[in-house]
Amino acid sequence: MSENEIRFRSDVTVQLVKSAAQDGDVVFAARVSTQGEQTLATAGEDATARDKGLIRYLMRDRHGSPFEHNSFTFYVEAPIFVFREFMRHRIASYNEESGRYREMRPVFYVPSRERNLVQVGKPGAYVFEPGTADQHELVEESVRTESTSAYRSYQRMLEAGVAREVARTVLPLNLYSSMYTTMNARALMNFLSLRTKKDNAAFPSFPQREIEMVAEQMEEYFRQAMPLTHAAFEDGGRIAP
């Protein structure tokens, strides 16, 4: 496949680049507050039932700072409209690929047939419904036509010597981009509480499906790295401490 052949995807990718995050980090940080330097002496121990109780207590009483001494770095590939929402979260670090420094590759998002297309109800209480086959066809055709046309214009301008930062302005919001993002578990829980829609959540949230797809992959990495913290988050109504 040529570099410039236009591709369409309906998924998003999240890779865990690195993490320095385990439940023990929460426990040791919390114990500094209550026990002083003995904390370090026990740093090698496994998380026990007592740790589990401590984490639940911290979460419930919103002692948020012990959840900050850890970090997750993710590499995310998603459409630009997802990054636009993602970067509204300010307690995180970002490096996104730059359309000023490099030529964007022709990869575009098109909703899959599983993606609900029709929104009913009022703001704050939207419900999504699947959409008809006709609606899906219209979306697919529109997305494919506009993406292809825009990318061809982009290339023509680049070939004519126009600066990348100017030419890119015709590209649509469904273009894929990629980024590194680093955040700690507290910020991650806040992200998840707002960008996933779960039945056990204490507060309603109405994330756009595509950022939720990113959030779900991030949550799985979080669950694996910090199972006790994740369980306390779940059981407490998915409220960030």
Added chain:
Amino acid sequence: MSENEIRFRSDVTVQLVKSAAQDGDVVFAARVSTQGEQTLATAGEDATARDKGLIRYLMRDRHGSPFEHNSFTFYVEAPIFVFREFMRHRIASYNEESGRYREMRPVFYVPSRERNLVQVGKPGAYVFEPGTADQHELVEESVRTESTSAYRSYQRMLEAGVAREVARTVLPLNLYSSMYTTMNARALMNFLSLRTKKDNAAFPSFPQREIEMVAEQMEEYFRQAMPLTHAAFEDGGRIAP
């Protein structure tokens, strides 16, 4: 002009919605550190030569916190690719119009003939040159064609009952959006130091012209509200304290 008639603009708009910001705020905050409660007693005085010296000293020695006790709220209209860069600044507050909650209006950015189109040199040392008439025509035609086509597709999808959050994904990065943003003078100076290109700047910066157009308007409001602070920023090489 009908609501759905496509319009093209080559400018950006910045309005000062409100500000609570004057040079005296810097002085009084700094004097809390050095003089305690006498500060309040003098709060009514005009900024004097002594204030001017104090502000310069704070700027030069990077005592940043006295520059934070003030705030500017701007209403900005600019293309999405500008907002993408803008929102990377995390020490600020944002509310942007939402393509999930409302139908986007058909207003698109097209570079004016004054906008340099050709980039020469290496990363970190780019220089821009005007571009030929042919290049300008190609850009204008490409922008007009793609914007119009994308907006028509967007409307067709909306008319067919597709959710706004899905339909909007075909819209290009040169679509205008608008936002409220609030920040203090310290954050604003950091923004200006990175998003304007001035000869007297101690550090190089290579902002995209369109965000610089926004920054220049913000700077003018800043200069009017806090002339001594702005002068100290200018004279000190445009380094945020």
Added chain:
Amino acid sequence: MSENEIRFRSDVTVQLVKSAAQDGDVVFAARVSTQGEQTLATAGEDATARDKGLIRYLMRDRHGSPFEHNSFTFYVEAPIFVFREFMRHRIASYNEESGRYREMRPVFYVPSRERNLVQVGKPGAYVFEPGTADQHELVEESVRTESTSAYRSYQRMLEAGVAREVARTVLPLNLYSSMYTTMNARALMNFLSLRTKKDNAAFPSFPQREIEMVAEQMEEYFRQAMPLTHAAFEDGGRIAP
């Protein structure tokens, strides 16, 4: 009374230095998201029933950003142990008087007879009880003796030419200090949710009484400036959006 005569206080002081904060700011910022530039046209209107509903909806669904386009600057006089807790709140600006730049005045905190002195129960569920007259006398005498002695040592060192930053290290945590602090309504609500103890709060909090005394005064200024926002905060269980 001489400058160096030692004084004892049992209260804290909060003055509103300035604010640029009203309910309308929340409404207009939120409407940028949903209505675009029409927002500005209605900026002069009074907050209405519709505004009230909008603010409640934003609070309930945790749309926090519209609550950030405003600012409060307070001047606070309180003991150092209060500032130690206060400055753990990172989404705020601070300028505190500096014991490196100026001689500290001899004002010290002593608990009043109304201040509960005895703590019973376990961490996370402490209850305070009044304390006996003997306990109150012991506290008062200890505080007065130690404060006086420490301040005399401080002065002796200053008189002997020792640097302020060294001499001050013998001063106790009940010494009064003062600061300017600036924050927006969202950060303020977060502060209040953690630093006051109210029956209608959805989450438990166990603030030290002295920081709660500061918080209560801040809350009163907030209530006056933004009554609809404050009411929505109260009715929603005092959860910051």
Added chain:
Amino acid sequence: MSENEIRFRSDVTVQLVKSAAQDGDVVFAARVSTQGEQTLATAGEDATARDKGLIRYLMRDRHGSPFEHNSFTFYVEAPIFVFREFMRHRIASYNEESGRYREMRPVFYVPSRERNLVQVGKPGAYVFEPGTADQHELVEESVRTESTSAYRSYQRMLEAGVAREVARTVLPLNLYSSMYTTMNARALMNFLSLRTKKDNAAFPSFPQREIEMVAEQMEEYFRQAMPLTHAAFEDGGRIAP
């Protein structure tokens, strides 16, 4: 030595609890901006001369975000007056031992004979001089007397059943405390630029010696973990990007 025997120290302790920080993190994050997903393919390579040049370029042109995808967690033991300054740095995470939750141990800071005691000159241009033997003796005696007396009062109140949070208020600022703190390299460089005094620094800084002692130990861990980044910081005048 009994738990309650009063001890005096003249040093501070910084331990690196954990770090996830290497020069490669900077390079890979920066390359996301310029090269997209190829970044990951080269993630295993050693930092090379090319990496060195890239890091220098990022530092010089103030591309700060690539320096954020890493983290350092330190355990710090220092007097409270040091923590008071430390926690003014808001881009970091903190858990300090709590005088509300535990009884403070009787460890106090006393300046060593090497600590300069006398400050001459004006604000912004202070110079410190050693001080005489008499001055040193006065400081030592004052510190020992006040610390001991305050701690005895503290204990008497605790024994009489007074709550820890009340009794602690008589303790002086030279009492040792301890904390976990986590920050990334960008925040760390900002901390170092303000809290150390080096000849090659582009900007003046006048840190109190005791926080500088903490900063110097942190810097050594930073230098070991990220030698290329540290060298670029040094060579560039110790300006945080």
